[in-house]
Amino acid sequence: MAVLLIQMKLAVLRHSMTGRRAAQMITGALTGLALAGGLIVLAGRDHPIASLPFDLLGVGFALWTAGWLLGPALFGGGDETLRPEHFSLLSFTPRRLAVGLAGAAFVGVAPLVTLVAFSALVVVAVKAGFGAAATTVGVAAVALQLVVCVLASRLVTAVLGQVMRSKAGAALAALVSAAILAALHSSWVLSPLAQAALRTGFPAPFSAWVAALPSGWGLVAVRAAGQGQWPTVATALAGLAGLGVACWYGWAALLKRRLTTRRASGRPVRVASGRWATGPVTAVAARELRTWSRDLLRFHYLVFALCYALVFCLLPLAIGAPILLPWTGALFALWVAAVSANLYGEDGTELWGKMMIPGAARHDVRGRQLAWLLVTAPPTLALTVAAVALTGEFGLWPWLTALVPALLGGGAGVTVLVSVLRPVPMTDPHRRSGNLLENGTDFAQVLMVLILTAATAAPAFFAVRLGPAWAGPVVGLAGGLALAWLLGRLAATRLESSAPELLLHLRTGVSPRRRRPAPALDLARPHLPKPDLGVEKLGLMLAPAGRRAYVVASLTLCWVLLVAQGIVPALMLTTGQVTRSWFLALHLPQHLQWPTIIAMITLGLVLLTTGLGIGLYYLAKSRRAGIAPADGP
Amino acid sequence: MGPSSREAALRLAALTKTFGRRTVVDHIDLEVPRGSFFGLVGPNGAGKTTSLSMAVGLLRPDGGRAEIFGLDVWADPARAKQLIGVLPDGLSMPERLTGRELLRFTGLLRGMDVEEVERRADELLEVLELDQAERTLVMAYSTGMRKKIGLATALLHAPRLLVLDEPLEAVDPVSAATIKVILKRFVRAGGSVVFSSHVMAVVEQLCDHVAVIASGRVVASGPLEAVRAGRSLEERFVSLVGGQVPEMGELAWLSS
Ligand SMILES: Nc1ncnc2c1ncn2[C@@H]1O[C@H](COP(=O)(O)OP(=O)(O)O)[C@@H](O)[C@H]1O
Numbered sequence: 001m002a003v004l005l006i007q008m009k010l011a012v013l014r015h016s017m018t019g020r021r022a023a024q025m026i027t028g029a030l031t032g033l034a035l036a037g038g039l040i041v042l043a044g045r046d047h048p049i050a051s052l053p054f055d056l057l058g059v060g061f062a063l064w065t066a067g068w069l070l071g072p073a074l075f076g077g078g079d080e081t082l083r084p085e086h087f088s089l090l091s092f093t094p095r096r097l098a099v100g101l102a103g104a105a106f107v108g109v110a111p112l113v114t115l116v117a118f119s120a121l122v123v124v125a126v127k128a129g130f131g132a133a134a135t136t137v138g139v140a141a142v143a144l145q146l147v148v149c150v151l152a153s154r155l156v157t158a159v160l161g162q163v164m165r166s167k168a169g170a171a172l173a174a175l176v177s178a179a180i181l182a183a184l185h186s187s188w189v190l191s192p193l194a195q196a197a198l199r200t201g202f203p204a205p206f207s208a209w210v211a212a213l214p215s216g217w218g219l220v221a222v223r224a225a226g227q228g229q230w231p232t233v234a235t236a237l238a239g240l241a242g243l244g245v246a247c248w249y250g251w252a253a254l255l256k257r258r259l260t261t262r263r264a265s266g267r268p269v270r271v272a273s274g275r276w277a278t279g280p281v282t283a284v285a286a287r288e289l290r291t292w293s294r295d296l297l298r299f300h301y302l303v304f305a306l307c308y309a310l311v312f313c314l315l316p317l318a319i320g321a322p323i324l325l326p327w328t329g330a331l332f333a334l335w336v337a338a339v340s341a342n343l344y345g346e347d348g349t350e351l352w353g354k355m356m357i358p359g360a361a362r363h364d365v366r367g368r369q370l371a372w373l374l375v376t377a378p379p380t381l382a383l384t385v386a387a388v389a390l391t392g393e394f395g396l397w398p399w400l401t402a403l404v405p406a407l408l409g410g411g412a413g414v415t416v417l418v419s420v421l422r423p424v425p426m427t428d429p430h431r432r433s434g435n436l437l438e439n440g441t442d443f444a445q446v447l448m449v450l451i452l453t454a455a456t457a458a459p460a461f462f463a464v465r466l467g468p469a470w471a472g473p474v475v476g477l478a479g480g481l482a483l484a485w486l487l488g489r490l491a492a493t494r495l496e497s498s499a500p501e502l503l504l505h506l507r508t509g510v511s512p513r514r515r516r517p518a519p520a521l522d523l524a525r526p527h528l529p530k531p532d533l534g535v536e537k538l539g540l541m542l543a544p545a546g547r548r549a550y551v552v553a554s555l556t557l558c559w560v561l562l563v564a565q566g567i568v569p570a571l572m573l574t575t576g577q578v579t580r581s582w583f584l585a586l587h588l589p590q591h592l593q594w595p596t597i598i599a600m601i602t603l604g605l606v607l608l609t610t611g612l613g614i615g616l617y618y619l620a621k622s623r624r625a626g627i628a629p630a631d632g633p
Numbered sequence: 634m635g636p637s638s639r640e641a642a643l644r645l646a647a648l649t650k651t652f653g654r655r656t657v658v659d660h661i662d663l664e665v666p667r668g669s670f671f672g673l674v675g676p677n678g679a680g681k682t683t684s685l686s687m688a689v690g691l692l693r694p695d696g697g698r699a700e701i702f703g704l705d706v707w708a709d710p711a712r713a714k715q716l717i718g719v720l721p722d723g724l725s726m727p728e729r730l731t732g733r734e735l736l737r738f739t740g741l742l743r744g745m746d747v748e749e750v751e752r753r754a755d756e757l758l759e760v761l762e763l764d765q766a767e768r769t770l771v772m773a774y775s776t777g778m779r780k781k782i783g784l785a786t787a788l789l790h791a792p793r794l795l796v797l798d799e800p801l802e803a804v805d806p807v808s809a810a811t812i813k814v815i816l817k818r819f820v821r822a823g824g825s826v827v828f829s830s831h832v833m834a835v836v837e838q839l840c841d842h843v844a845v846i847a848s849g850r851v852v853a854s855g856p857l858e859a860v861r862a863g864r865s866l867e868e869r870f871v872s873l874v875g876g877q878v879p880e881m882g883e884l885a886w887l888s889s
């Protein structure tokens with residue numbers, strides 16, 4: 001059975017080795033081999049500290065395994081060369097089918113490359129001079145690690161396949177993208193750490209974590225074999241084997257489910273009573289709260305904001321700098337604002353219903369603000385209080401009590417105003433596919449709202465800095481309330497006067513402000529033009545190569561200057577908690593510190609605004625080009 | 634206070650809309666007498682949806698007037714919109730609510746009393762046979778259910794005029810029958826209905842008044858019998874819109 005399936009898979013692979021597929025496969029294989037070669041070189045090199053190659057390999061194996069686990073879910077489908085459904089009519093038991101398919105799963109380029117990468121384990125054992133026994137243990141561990149990797153990948157992909165279109169999937173996708181983005185934005189934290197580690201070895205807790213992950217068990221076994229601790233060797237190898245078997249069992253069970261059950265559609269929802277909604281504004285707020293929890297995209301955004309704030313603020317703890325921790329709540333509020341400033345765009349043509357109700361515009365805006373605060377404020381306050389209690393930074397109270405209310409009020413105002421003034425038309429909710437990646441986020445809008453919302457906290461900031469102790473909290477609270485009221489009012493007035501134009505914009509994807517003929521509406525086409533992922537989505541394919549590079553580089557670099565070399569050292573100086581690390585300004589003489597920080601922030605802002613400006617110009621251009629009628633009037 | 638009793642339920646005067654260089658609705662004049670069941674027929678792309686959107690205040694006209702019981706929709710939207718219930722075609726609803734929540738929150742947004750909203754919602758859901766779908770989001774509704782919950786939202790505030798765009802398009806026969814019964818009852822109780830369709834049989838079956846529009850113009854309008862002029866509506870429609878009823882004898886080889 002297994003042999004048969006392996007032969008089938010080989011046949012399929014052979015037949016697909018043509019043209020682009022083959023080119024892709026070869027490129028992938030070469031990239032993978034280069035990375036695997038890197039690991040082997042790492043294992044075979046001389047290191048100043050004996051434990052260093054093991055820790056480095058541990059990190060390498062962990063990342064490699066993570067790639068196996070998450071890659072298929074993030075980058076599409078996984079290996080479905082042989083689909084279990086093809087065999088469901090033949091009289092195999094699901095278990096025999098699982099054995100066969102598991103065998104076939106080891107045939108392919110990726111497992112082969114992984115085998116090369118993991119063989120670094122043998123190299124490191126030889127290099128360390130652990131002897132023949134340890135080398136044999138290494139060979140066994142390589143095989144077991146490969147088995148675990150491939151089977152766990154199957155299991156995780158199968159699980160994700162079941163949950164990806166659900167809230168759990170939305171949350172997971174948010175978690176991963178937030179972690180990657182936040183880690184990139186604060187990777188400055190890790191670079192001094194990595195440099196130090198390469199010289200003096202990794203800190204013990206880090207090594208312990210790396211070894212505790214299943215991807216590190218092979219290394220544990222080899223090291224223990226070198227030191228003659230055979231019980232540890234046996235435990236580690238048995239652990240790997242057990243994990244492999246468990247993964248296979250889990251996968252077989254899911255396979256059986258996949259073959260025997262059909263997906264139900266229109267799952268019943270949990271219905272809350274909503275008794276507290278008794279008037280127009282509370283009714284809108286109740287409707288919005290349901291949207292936040294039931295709409296995959298909104299839920300995704302919310303989890304994203306939370307994960308981003310947590311990762312971004314917790315990561316500096318790695319260099320022992322809790323400097324950002326008290327600001328976790330504020331950052332969360334800022335990000336919720338940034339990702340929820342397209343309220344009308346997300347609801348799509350539903351706007352017509354409010355237009356038919358006299359006076360609904362004002363209630364709708366106020367209700368959305370109320371819901372935004374109900375969603376954002378409790379976690380913000382909880383995160384802030386918890387972080388302050390944990391770090392004991394009670395001296396920050398003037399700052400926090402000023403900035404947090406200011407940000408919450410500002411966010412409640414900016415989100416509705418931007419939603420009305422600059423909607424990004426999206427496919428109507430009931431016509432969207434479950435795939436979150438298809439509903440592209442408008443990064444320009446996210447950035448714009450981040451900056452605008454942060455700017456709303458400026459009065460509170462200056463009140464704390466320049467005024468007496470009571471000024472900050474008072475200005476923060478009053479300013480927040482005033483902005484929420486004022487911006488909400490502007491949004492409502494605007495919505496009242498231009499709702500028909502907004503509806504047309506949402507329906508056709510064309511802004512009515514543009515003084516040019518509207519394109520013919522294709523009534524047979526249920527979707528708005530979908531943004532493509534990547535450069536095309538950013539509209540950059542129209543830009544000349546130089547400008548494209550500038551936009552990408554400036555939008556990437558500006559964060560380093562603005563946040564890492566500007567805001568963070570500024571925070572450190574204001575709070576007196578100085579960790580020099582790689583912050584340029586803090587290494588300079590005292591009288592140069594603030595000027596340097598201000599220069600960094602200015603430079604960062606210049607890069608940000610120019611990059612954004614050029615990017616937006618081409619985005620607008622590509623939108624126009626993308627929407628222009630093919631046939632003309 | 635109320636609209637004067639002689640005014641038409643809906644009057645469109647020289648209503649015009651141009652998209653780009655294309656005039657999609659070209660000076661349409663139309664009068665829907667109060668208490669009438671009015672069918673607006675025309676081929677796809679004739680401009681029915683565009684006209685009705687302008688008539689109820691969803692799309693700003695380039696010229697002309699739309700009056701509901703004598704109230705100008707674009708000059709006095711608040712009072713005019715109180716009197717109409719609208720079911721548009723192809724627009725979304727608050728999709729992440731269940732049918733009951735949709736009715737409840739819509740009623741509250743209209744400023745209605747909680748008890749009154751709940752009473753009416755109960756009745757509407759029961760009459761429209763939607764009360765089984767208590768825990769299903771509107772998003773997951775079938776086409777027939779979507780039209781029914783849309784009709785319920787349009788009826789919730791007891792309007793005097795219903796403006797429905799293709800209310801029976803792609804609806805299953807059972808749901809269609811329910812919708813027809815409710816519309817007939819609404820007219821019998823003194824309400825007025827305008828609805829658009831490109832299915833002649835339905836219009837002939839339900840309406841007492843019709844208007845035929847083609848390429849953005851009204852080509853015929855009045856009581857059903859007058860417009861029909863002794864023929865079936867379908868034949869009359871084809872002759873008005875410009876097609877030809879195929880003569881027998883063509884494709885004779887088909888009848889073996
Ligand atoms: N927003 C728009 N932009 C450009 N053309 C439009 C727009 N809306 C409608 N049209 C065009 O106007 C014509 C009439 O459309 P519509 O009123 O929807 O027709 P009907 O409802 O009678 O089928 C169609 O040809 C359509 O393509």
Ligand SMILES: [Mg+2]
Pocket residue numbers: 681682683722798799
């Ligand atoms: Mg239409």
